[in-house]
Amino acid sequence: LNISAHPLVEIAVGLGDRAYDIVIGHQALDMCGERLRSFFRCGRALVVTDSNVGPLHGPRLEAVLEQLGIETQFITVPAGEQSKSFEGLQTIVDALLDANIERGEVVIALGGGVVGDLAGFAASITKRGVDFIQIPTTLLAQVDSSVGGKTGINTRHGKNFAGTFHQPRLVIADSGFLSSLPDREIRAGYAEIVKAALIGDTALFERLEAAGPDILRGEDLTHAISDAVRFKANIVAKDEREAGVRALLNLGHTFAHAFEADAPKDAIRHGEAVAVGLALAFRFSAEHASCDPADAGRVEAHLRQIGLPAAPQDLPFSGWSAQSLIERMRGDKKNMGGKITLILAHGIGNAYIDHDIDETDLVRFLKKVLK
Numbered sequence: 001l002n003i004s005a006h007p008l009v010e011i012a013v014g015l016g017d018r019a020y021d022i023v024i025g026h027q028a029l030d031m032c033g034e035r036l037r038s039f040f041r042c043g044r045a046l047v048v049t050d051s052n053v054g055p056l057h058g059p060r061l062e063a064v065l066e067q068l069g070i071e072t073q074f075i076t077v078p079a080g081e082q083s084k085s086f087e088g089l090q091t092i093v094d095a096l097l098d099a100n101i102e103r104g105e106v107v108i109a110l111g112g113g114v115v116g117d118l119a120g121f122a123a124s125i126t127k128r129g130v131d132f133i134q135i136p137t138t139l140l141a142q143v144d145s146s147v148g149g150k151t152g153i154n155t156r157h158g159k160n161f162a163g164t165f166h167q168p169r170l171v172i173a174d175s176g177f178l179s180s181l182p183d184r185e186i187r188a189g190y191a192e193i194v195k196a197a198l199i200g201d202t203a204l205f206e207r208l209e210a211a212g213p214d215i216l217r218g219e220d221l222t223h224a225i226s227d228a229v230r231f232k233a234n235i236v237a238k239d240e241r242e243a244g245v246r247a248l249l250n251l252g253h254t255f256a257h258a259f260e261a262d263a264p265k266d267a268i269r270h271g272e273a274v275a276v277g278l279a280l281a282f283r284f285s286a287e288h289a290s291c292d293p294a295d296a297g298r299v300e301a302h303l304r305q306i307g308l309p310a311a312p313q314d315l316p317f318s319g320w321s322a323q324s325l326i327e328r329m330r331g332d333k334k335n336m337g338g339k340i341t342l343i344l345a346h347g348i349g350n351a352y353i354d355h356d357i358d359e360t361d362l363v364r365f366l367k368k369v370l371k
């Protein structure tokens with residue numbers, strides 16, 4: 001659909017009997033009334049949210065559902081990454097069972113990536129699996145985590161180490177929710193849009209570069225969200241369970257997860273770690289993968305132009321060590337045959353998967369960039 005002529009963009013994730021739509025735009029929630037009604041014929045919606053989003057946006061969702069004759073019950077977890085834990089999972093599963101959820105009912109996840117990952121995981125295992133709907137309220141969740149069906153929690157071994165693939169039945173990415181989102185969170189989410197462009201959409205990257213910081217609000221942002229979601233939806237439809245091409249979506253993430261795991265609680269945002277990871281993946285590529293160093297320079301310059309970190313030194317923590325980061329990277333889920341896998345790039349919009357990273361070389365690189 002043409003975005004200027006239509007307030008809403010709809011993107012289909014083509015997964016056969018697990019196919020679903022992502023509805024993007026201002027007031028997308030209000031426009032989805034009839035669809036929501038079809039999911040809640042029982043007259044009740046169980047909504048998982050967090051302690052920030054619930055008070056801010058719960059009443060709006062409740063009002064929309066009430067107009068459809070649907071009663072809302074909220075299940076609220078503390079805001080923050082710590083809720084993505086076994087305890088957080090147990091809280092939600094217990095609350096769903098306390099509410100005597102039936103297998104035909106549908107859970108709503110209203111919140112950022114934390115709520116989406118956690119509620120999706122809980123839905124996928126409660127009574128051996130109930131359906132869920134994503135209503136993402138952060139930019140990061142709208143462009144990335146709400147799409148594709150990866151759910152999970154963190155364990156002491158690392159981020160997202162326990163989880164399932166469980167596709168939502170519908171995603172409603174209403175840009176109205178973003179109005180209460182702090183600038184830092186907007187920028188963090190934007191890193192995942194840059195990621196999509198860097199993996200395989202050169203034209204998008206050029207548009208982002210040309211727009212500069214203006215891209216972070218308004219119609220331009222909705223357009224960029226749609227492009228990034230469409231990009232991800234295509235990849236997910238080709239490779240739902242990450243047997244191949246979907247791993248490209250991890251560009252920057254092997255570095256990012258290592259930084260996140262080693263940072264103090266809540267010191268850095270996931271998207272900030274991803275931004276640094278993207279810059280490092282391009283720097284490493286410029287040294288090893290025939291990527292033009294000028295492309296690595298453009299990536300770094302664009303991240304900085306937006307106010308995102310582009311080097312470990314830009315992060316609000318400095319206690320990294322190459323040894324500890326490499327330990328984290330050794331535990332990455334993408335690794336094969338005991339070798340570290342990285343997503344690298346031949347240039348902007350041309351990422352590829354390298355399953356054969358030389359560890360000594362990576363340690364040397366990390367030492368250099370941490371200096």
Ligand SMILES: NC(=O)c1ccc[n+]([C@@H]2O[C@H](COP(=O)([O-])OP(=O)(O)OC[C@H]3O[C@@H](n4cnc5c(N)ncnc54)[C@H](O)[C@@H]3O)[C@@H](O)[C@H]2O)c1
Binds near residue numbers: 051079139145271
């Ligand atoms: N499943 C996937 O494919 C996938 C992809 C990328 C990231 N993730 C996961 O997503 C998580 C990060 O998501 P996130 O950045 O959305 O974090 P988050 O869910 O913690 O949200 C960030 C903060 O913003 C608050 N918030 C949310 N919506 C708000 C709003 N509209 N107004 C004001 N405040 C609001 C939250 O309460 C929280 O404090 C990580 O755990 C990451 O691993 C998952």
